[in-house]
Amino acid sequence: MHHRFGTIVIITVLCLVLPISVANAQRLSFSIVTGGTGGVWYPLGGAIGGVVSKSVPNTDATAEVTTAAIDNLKLLTAGKAGMAFAYDYHTDGSMTEH
Numbered sequence: 001m002h003h004r005f006g007t008i009v010i011i012t013v014l015c016l017v018l019p020i021s022v023a024n025a026q027r028l029s030f031s032i033v034t035g036g037t038g039g040v041w042y043p044l045g046g047a048i049g050g051v052v053s054k055s056v057p058n059t060d061a062t063a064e065v066t067t068a069a070i071d072n073l074k075l076l077t078a079g080k081a082g083m084a085f086a087y088d089y090h091t092d093g094s095m096t097e098h
Contacts, residue, residue, distance in 0.1 A: 029060040030082025033075050035068035041085040048083070 034045035045063035052061040061082065066072055072084035073091065 027058045027060065029062075031064040031075075031080070032061055032083040032085075033064050033066045033072040033081040034085050035066060035072070037065055039068070041068070045083075045085060 032045040032049050034041040036042065042063055042065060049061035049063050052059055064081070066075065069086040069090040072081070073086050075081040076084040
């Protein structure tokens with residue numbers, strides 16, 4: 001269930017962000033906020049960024065090291081990241097706590 005939710009979130013973000021960039025013919029750069037370099041989210045974010053950068057014209061996506069889930073969601077809601085890794089149980093708290 002969690003894997004399916006994550007896949008849906010990734011697809012939704014890409015469907016919303018990428019057509020806007022291609023239509024405007026401008027270069028789109030965004031961060032994929034992950035976690036520490038020792039965790040699994042950082043290499044996964046790097047792999048996703050590589051695929052996006054290679055496959056989507058005029059787009060650069062790069063993995064960014066963070067302190068993980070809660071900060072990732074805060075960066076995403078502040079507009080400082082284009083994609084964020086987090087567990088489903090973190091989403092409610094990070095959206096309401098400021």
